[in-house]
Amino acid sequence: MARERRCAKGLGKWALVIGALLLVAAALLFNSIPGDLRGGAQEENREGGPEESAAASEAEAPDRAPGEPSDDDEPSPGETQGADKEQGDAKEKEQGAGEEEAEEEEWSPPRFEERQAERDKMARVIRAYGLADQAVLDAMAAVPRHKFVPAKHQARAHDDTPLPIGYGQTISQPYIVAEMTRRLKLTEDSRVLEIGTGSGYQAAVLTEFTPQVRTIEIIKPLADSARRRLKGLGYTVVKVRHADGYYGWADEAPFDAIIVTCAAGQIPPPLIKQLARGGRMVIPVGGPFATQTLMLVEKDEEGKVRSRSLMGVRFVPLRRRDVSE
Numbered sequence: 001m002a003r004e005r006r007c008a009k010g011l012g013k014w015a016l017v018i019g020a021l022l023l024v025a026a027a028l029l030f031n032s033i034p035g036d037l038r039g040g041a042q043e044e045n046r047e048g049g050p051e052e053s054a055a056a057s058e059a060e061a062p063d064r065a066p067g068e069p070s071d072d073d074e075p076s077p078g079e080t081q082g083a084d085k086e087q088g089d090a091k092e093k094e095q096g097a098g099e100e101e102a103e104e105e106e107w108s109p110p111r112f113e114e115r116q117a118e119r120d121k122m123a124r125v126i127r128a129y130g131l132a133d134q135a136v137l138d139a140m141a142a143v144p145r146h147k148f149v150p151a152k153h154q155a156r157a158h159d160d161t162p163l164p165i166g167y168g169q170t171i172s173q174p175y176i177v178a179e180m181t182r183r184l185k186l187t188e189d190s191r192v193l194e195i196g197t198g199s200g201y202q203a204a205v206l207t208e209f210t211p212q213v214r215t216i217e218i219i220k221p222l223a224d225s226a227r228r229r230l231k232g233l234g235y236t237v238v239k240v241r242h243a244d245g246y247y248g249w250a251d252e253a254p255f256d257a258i259i260v261t262c263a264a265g266q267i268p269p270p271l272i273k274q275l276a277r278g279g280r281m282v283i284p285v286g287g288p289f290a291t292q293t294l295m296l297v298e299k300d301e302e303g304k305v306r307s308r309s310l311m312g313v314r315f316v317p318l319r320r321r322d323v324s325e
């Protein structure tokens, strides 16, 4: 200390340097103590590591899949999971465990201001038909239907009418979309499968209730454009698959709700099988030129299946091959 004082008198510059050195030394000494203590805490975290890592890699795969352009082929989710396992270090996975789960829970559908007045009017028309379920009306007022129809039909996008979407297919009439959605009695935990993605509009409406939405389209260009459209608009949780929806999506079954938006000659047995106990399916049944009936199929807790007809409808047929090939 005496030397420090002498330096301070004679050489102001040196005093500053020595002072700084002393400060650094003091800081190092001080830090070493809490550093040791923290070491103990880190050890505890590491003990919990391996279990959490396993949970994380499981949680990562399903969340990552929807964002991928090619989630229409079955092997990819497994492959992705394998790659994740190799890459991630323990720390990343530790974070993932909580975050990935939280992400699905916290996901909320995108919002659009454009053309809100038209959508509100559309919801009022649906209400006038007698559909009073406010959650369904809100969903219809939220999804921008004009983004799902070809440019030349955009002016009529919010009229209560079906519109062409190419390849001889149509986006369903808004009232029918609303009524079918209502019949599913969705909750935020429902796992839903749609057969007949078309434009992706119905799938987007479903995400207003639950983030767990899967949809299958048999016409490849429609499946591809719907996947792009949904992702582009922010409906990132929807998984779109190009396949024959007659067989459902066995890997992702069971489903609490199944909605078929094309008319089948009979209810496809694989779909009944993939319906969860307590689950509900809405499906138009009947030939393309015959009267079709919208059916509600319910599977009770014992696995017993009952179906009843709801109303007469007109849908494009459920086909067994891709007409674009």
Ligand code: SAH
Pocket (backbone or CB within 6 Å): 165, 169, 170, 171, 172, 195, 196, 197, 198, 199, 200, 201, 202, 203, 216, 217, 218, 219, 222, 243, 244, 245, 246, 261, 262, 316, 317, 318, 319, 320
């Ligand atoms: N839900 C759509 C409209 C559906 S139109 C929307 O919101 O835009 C019916 C769709 O079912 C068409 O796109 C048609 O190609 C598709 N489709 C017909 N048969 C199918 C099948 N076997 N599997 C999957 N999709 C099918």
